[in-house]
Amino acid sequence: MLTRPAPDDRLPRLTRTAVDRVAAVAGRADVPVLAGLLYRSGSVALGPRAARVWAPTWIGHAIARASADFPRLATDFTAHSSGHWHSWNRVARLDGQPVPRHKVYVSPLPEHLLEALPTLFETALRRGVPGFKIGASTEGVLRPDKIVLYLRDAAEADAVAQDLADALTELAPQGVPFTGQVGASGIVSRGRDPEGTSWRAWLIDEVASALHAAAAEGGDVSGRALERLAARDIDTATWWPHDLAKELAA
Numbered sequence: 001m002l003t004r005p006a007p008d009d010r011l012p013r014l015t016r017t018a019v020d021r022v023a024a025v026a027g028r029a030d031v032p033v034l035a036g037l038l039y040r041s042g043s044v045a046l047g048p049r050a051a052r053v054w055a056p057t058w059i060g061h062a063i064a065r066a067s068a069d070f071p072r073l074a075t076d077f078t079a080h081s082s083g084h085w086h087s088w089n090r091v092a093r094l095d096g097q098p099v100p101r102h103k104v105y106v107s108p109l110p111e112h113l114l115e116a117l118p119t120l121f122e123t124a125l126r127r128g129v130p131g132f133k134i135g136a137s138t139e140g141v142l143r144p145d146k147i148v149l150y151l152r153d154a155a156e157a158d159a160v161a162q163d164l165a166d167a168l169t170e171l172a173p174q175g176v177p178f179t180g181q182v183g184a185s186g187i188v189s190r191g192r193d194p195e196g197t198s199w200r201a202w203l204i205d206e207v208a209s210a211l212h213a214a215a216a217e218g219g220d221v222s223g224r225a226l227e228r229l230a231a232r233d234i235d236t237a238t239w240w241p242h243d244l245a246k247e248l249a250a
Contacts, residue, residue, distance in 0.1 A: 180240030
């Protein structure tokens with residue numbers, strides 16, 4: 001069973017830093033601009049060297065080499081590649097099963113991405129993960145949410161997240177702001193998609209709207225925005241999905 005993250009853990013701190021930084025410009029930008037700034041928080045800067053090292057073709061070849069050590073991936077999953085993601089979806093789908101909306105994020109620093117892949121593939125196979133994806137572009141590798149696994153319910157997502165957090169403790173984390181930390185390092189975290197959108201997109205839009213409204217009132221913009229979010233039952237201490245946060249606190 002997962003333990004509730006503390007507000008001073010890595011991901012809550014990264015998230016609060018992002019909120020505070022965007023609060024400084026909240027009075028001079030509209031909600032979509034604020035949401036874009038929040039969404040990009042936690043990304044590694046894209047410089048000339050990163051563009052050379054993480055060229056999309058190289059990423060694809062490196063992932064293919066790593067996956068070749070797990071032949072069951074080719075039989076248990078169908079693979080698809082786009083300009084943004086390399087995705088795997090389980091071939092066997094059970095009728096009547098819920099849509100996989102529980103998310104597990106894995107966020108090593110880019111230089112440790114390839115080291116994380118064997119653990120990712122092994123866990124996905126062993127735990128029967130319905131689907132997962134890895135960033136396919138340079139920007140996709142440099143963004144914090146570069147690896148995402150999709151699960152059908154909270155219990156199986158928690159089990160997968162804890163397995164990954166335990167196995168990846170030696171890798172340096174990048175960490176995904178606006179997600180719920182699992183484990184001590186912040187390399188693994190949790191979310192749950194609302195109907196029709198993604199967890200981070202929904203939450204970040206809520207934060208951007210709260211910051212915009214708070215800026216119009218003046219004073220402590222971050223503090224007022226967090227109060228507005230808390231009044232909407234959003235966990236502004238650890239940023240876990242509110243229903244999961246309640247379960248952990250019980």
